[in-house]
Amino acid sequence: MSGLIALLDDVAAISKVAAASIDDVAGQAAKAGAKAAGAVIDDAAVTPKYVNGFEADRELPIVWKIARGSFFNKLVILLPAALILSQFAPWLITPLLMIGGAYLCFEGAEKVAHAFTRSDTHDSKKHTHPEGDGAALEEARVAGAIKTDFILSAEIMTIALSTIPAGDALWMKGIILAVVAIGITVAVYGAVALIVKADDAGVHLATERSGALAALGRGIVKFMPGFMTALTVVGTAAMLWVGGNIVIHGISELGWHAPYDWIHDVSEAAALAVPQMPGAVAWATTALLDGIFGLLLGLVLIPLVKHVINPLLAATVLPLIAAVKGLFGAADRA
Numbered sequence: 403m404s405g406l407i408a409l410l411d412d413v414a415a416i417s418k419v420a421a422a423s424i425d426d427v428a429g430q431a432a433k434a435g436a437k438a439a440g441a442v443i444d445d446a447a448v449t450p451k452y453v454n455g456f457e458a459d460r461e462l463p464i465v466w467k468i469a470r471g472s473f474f475n476k477l478v479i480l481l482p483a484a485l486i487l488s489q490f491a492p493w494l495i496t497p498l499l500m501i502g503g504a505y506l507c508f509e510g511a512e513k514v515a516h517a518f519t520r521s522d523t524h525d526s527k528k529h530t531h532p533e534g535d536g537a538a539l540e541e542a543r544v545a546g547a548i549k550t551d552f553i554l555s556a557e558i559m560t561i562a563l564s565t566i567p568a569g570d571a572l573w574m575k576g577i578i579l580a581v582v583a584i585g586i587t588v589a590v591y592g593a594v595a596l597i598v599k600a601d602d603a604g605v606h607l608a609t610e611r612s613g614a615l616a617a618l619g620r621g622i623v624k625f626m627p628g629f630m631t632a633l634t635v636v637g638t639a640a641m642l643w644v645g646g647n648i649v650i651h652g653i654s655e656l657g658w659h660a661p662y663d664w665i666h667d668v669s670e671a672a673a674l675a676v677p678q679m680p681g682a683v684a685w686a687t688t689a690l691l692d693g694i695f696g697l698l699l700g701l702v703l704i705p706l707v708k709h710v711i712n713p714l715l716a717a718t719v720l721p722l723i724a725a726v727k728g729l730f731g732a733a734d735r736a
Contacts, residue, residue: 449594450630452547456540461598464544469591471548472555476583479552479726480559485576488563495564496652502557503648504699508707510641511700513634558586561648597633600626643689646696665691 449468453461487494562582566575600622607619654662669687673680 449547449551449591450598452543453598458599458602460540462595464540465591465595465598467544468547468551469587471544472551472587472591473583475548475552475555476559476587477580480556481576481579481583484559484563484579485572488566488568488575489572492568495560496655498560499564500649500652502553502560503645503652503696504703505553505707506557506641506645507649507696507700508703509700510638510645511697512704513638514642514697515701515704555583559583597626597630639693642696642700643693644696646692646694646699647688649699650692650695661695665695 449465452468453464456464487498559579559582562579563575566578570578604619604622604626607615608623609616609619611619650661650665665688668691669684672687673684676683
């Protein structure tokens with residue numbers, strides 16, 4: 403009997419440890435997901451454009467193809483790379499975060515620049531498809547979306563890795579990163595699926611139903627264009643804010659504290675000026691200044707990325723990713 407009681411005590415102790423570990427994983431995964439908000443919002447805002455121009459019955463299959471590529475990017479390529487990085491070169495995390503933050507700044511600044519330089523000639527050509535038509539166009543769109551997702555996923559995974567305490571065991575880091583990867587991918591592409599089908603659902607309700615349901619359908623159809631515009635604006639602002647914040651924090655960690663200290667001082671002064679809501683004012687001021695910094699940095703990076711970095715990636719990293727995917731494809735066929 404005493405042996406059974408001891409065994410039950412051990413089981414109870416193990417259960418408590420397991421429950422604590424699950425809570426720890428969930429808490430850290432939530433923290434990492436929140437910190438990666440800029441990249442996540444951008445992912446959800448960018449992806450719907452890849453299904454524009456296709457028949458309604460191809461929209462969800464295309465979203466699924468992109469989501470499957472995103473799972474591959476995060477779980478097969480980036481998660482092992484992140485674990486190797488944390489084990490053997492943790493000092494690289496901050497520079498890599500800064501590179502990812504700078505890329506977010508570039509993406510946000512490019513969207514802002516495009517909004518101010520877009521011309522009627524450009525708009526008149528937006529429905530042409532140089533990639534081809536039908537299946538070829540679909541494959542080209544999916545490939546382009548997966549390439550964009552790889553960069554955003556790399557930023558998400560690096561941000562997630564930076565939030566995990568350095569003393570955590572490697573297996574714990576792996577589980578947290580896997581939870582972040584799966585959770586964010588499901589959330590992003592689930593949201594994308596709802597967004598791209600919302601118009602069809604609205605049209606169906608408006609034409610096939612009557613009364614309140616028909617009115618709801620008409621409301622959805624009218625609401626979605628404005629919602630997509632707002633989502634794009636929010637995504638762009640989030641990219642500039644998060645990207646600028648990451649770069650400024652990275653600069654401070656590397657030894658140059660002036661930009662971070664100045665923004666902190668201005669935010670504190672703004673908070674003191676509005677004592678009714680100091681926390682909100684300090685946060686908003688910090689986000690605004692981070693965003694302005696991100697925009698200026700991104701505008702500087704636009705010519706560098708287009709003429710130097712993108713050609714370099716096309717010649718080195720992208721062929722490597724294609725080769726890895728080819729190996730897994732060959733294994734599946736075998």
